[in-house]
Amino acid sequence: MKILVLEDDAVLAAELRKFLEANHYQCKNVYDGELFLKEVQKDTYDYYLLDINVPKIDGIEVCKRVRATDRDTPIIIISAYGDISDKREAFQSLADDYLVKPFQFEELLMRMDALKRRKSAPDISGSDIIRIADLVIDRNGQKVYRGGKEISLTVKEYMLLLLFAESPGRIFSKQQISEKVWDINFSTNTNTIEVYINFLRKKIDKDFDVKLIHTRSGFGYYLKAE
Known part of the structure; x- marks a missing residue:
């Protein structure tokens, strides 16, 4: 390497x-x-x-x-x-x-x-397509669409979105996100996860009336059509 x-x-x-x-x-x-x-x-x-x-x-x-x-x-x-x-x-x-x-x-x-x-890592989970409201994630092609429009994501943004989308409605704490997306434990004062949540919201939710990415104060974040 x-x-x-x-x-x-x-x-x-x-x-x-x-x-x-x-x-x-x-x-x-x-x-x-x-x-x-x-x-x-x-x-x-x-x-x-x-x-x-x-x-x-x-x-x-x-x-x-x-x-x-x-x-x-x-x-x-x-x-x-x-x-x-x-x-x-x-x-x-x-x-x-x-x-x-x-x-x-x-x-x-x-x-x-x-x-x-x-x-x-190979994708070994379920169907290649995830649909939540008008959000479509093509795991095989690693592409994301909302309202029929393709959304460009970085690798980490895609991994974070996929974590939420594979378990819609499940609340993920910051520690769980750091372990599953970054494979490590961040220090308690880090803002990296909040930064990435904001990135996702701007790309996934900003231009749409129905918001998909939600925060439960004191618990964490989740994705669900509400």
């Missing part, structure tokens, strides 16, 4: 590369956004790790440009910026995950493994 890392801190980049190679990954480091985008054009990688505050082209802009042509390769942001606004911008740029520095390298490895499992 090959990883391309955008990180301008030479010490951290070297330590990260040493750790990843010790865990049987091939790792290449670049220190600015222009070099990263040139490298993407030259070779293929299984993961991208992006710092935000780097020279020439910042990590968020790099993420957007990569996603313009590549929707599949997992992108993990690794940044000292921990505000919810920074995370929101990263996820809106279609990053798959976000780690705030300093972080334990083992946690990065767990998140990478979780993304790999989700990407490669």
